[in-house]
Amino acid sequence: MEALAVRLSHLDSQAEGAIRVVMFFDTLMRRRVDVPALARASAVLAECVAGIRLHGTGRAIRVSSDGRVASAPPGPASTTVPVTLDEEEIGTVWLERPGPPGPLDEMLLDRLAIAAAAVVERYGPARTTMADPALVELVIGSDSDEAGRARALRLLGFHPDLPVRVVAVRSQLPLDQVAALLCLARPVKAAPLADVGVILATTLDPTRIPAGVRAGIGAAESADRSWSEARTALRFTTSRRPVVPYDDLGALALLAQVPQDATRDNADVAAIARLADNPEDLETLDTYCAAGSLRRTADRLHVHHSSVARRLEQIGRALGIELTEPAGLVRARLALTLWQLLDD
Structure with a gap:
């Protein structure tokens, strides 16, 4: 890589800078730095404030060009790039450069976003909303044994002593967006199963479900029963009543049989x-x-x-x-x- 950078430097100074940015972040990843260290190194390299925000934590890290936590109020971002993991946006990185963006700012942020996703995945648990459908099926399946269900819940990030609520969803919106709105606290996991989306969470706020989404909410503490109830409740949803908690159905639930x-x-x-x-x-x-x-x-x-x-x-x-x-x-x-x- 260094030899390539030297050869390119004779042809295009911007290409040399781009290669050096790539080498810079490759070195950081080999050193297994954490998210704050990534922000510090990026701010020093960019010579302006660099920021990283991960949606799962809700916390933003802003570092000035001297490598210290930025004390000045946040300025407008001159360049912003999303951090994605498993095709889901899990955060944002940005630069607060006075004036127009630099010629390598976009590349620097692209590499920072890739590095941030790798750090989150490495040191996790990765706070993605979308989950392995096989694990979700194991949690809600009526034929799953309790040991397997408990193991799947642990792998999904749920505490074994907390009951998990199950929501059945039909939506044109991405399932991870619906789940994030429905449950502001963590953990929350979602997966598509056939034509229905499944959301698992310990706490829910049904009032936050956006327009155009239909949702049935299970009531039972056991995940398999809650899933059965959620599917039943989903059948009772209409355009006039798009969100139906199973508890609200009462004897009407018998009509589904x-x-x-x-x-x-x-x-x-x-x-x-x-x-x-x-x-x-x-x-x-x-x-x-x-x-x-x-x-x-x-x-x-x-x-x-x-x-x-x-x-x-x-x-x-x-x-x-x-x-x-x-x-x-x-x-x-x-x-x-x-x-x-x-x-x-």
Whole structure:
């Protein structure tokens, strides 16, 4: 490498500088430095403040060009590069250079980001959110023995004495982003299994789940039962109710055990299926079943209550159910819920 740098120096001074940056970080990695040492060395090399922030710790390290912890307030980053490990962003590195970035700043930060990821992986545990799906399956599998489940939990970073909550997720957002929002504290692990995402955590904040994500949250302390509950709760999610804790279902959870053939053969459910061809009618019925009154339904749909009354009269005739009667409302709610569970 040194001989190559000498030869390149006769051709391109910037190429020589780039090679020397690579050699600099290769030397640091051979010496097995830690994250603070990486920040110090990078700041000295860059001759300006260098910073490293790892999302898992939430702590930022800023070092000035003299190798000491930067005491001045953080300035705007002149160049920033993400730190990635296993295709997941686990942190950020940056330089706070007054004026425009230097010609080698981007290369320096690229090498710093690679080095930081290697240090995290080496000295870990690596605080990545995405986990080995095989380990996650071992944790939530109903046929796993307790010894194997406990070992998998330890490998994933969970304390054996703390119960693990399980969340079943369907989302267009990356699973690691959903998990990080759902559980600010560590550890939290996630993995895709077939068409459902699995999130394991000891603490959860369901209010932080972003829009467009559907999530069922298990309640049991045992991970395998919690997973079964989470999958059941996920089936009850709708656009109106995207997050469903299993505990909130109560006796409704029993509806998930009704065979789908029996559900399809039910006259009320078949009538709901025909109604689904008209999205406005379906939305009106769904809102009415949730609100329980004409005026609350009108408020939620932003229409006059007389319009809701006319719609519900027409829907009731189509279903063969008197929706304004308590018994009819119960029938409609059950039929709508069973229809929503079909093929889910």
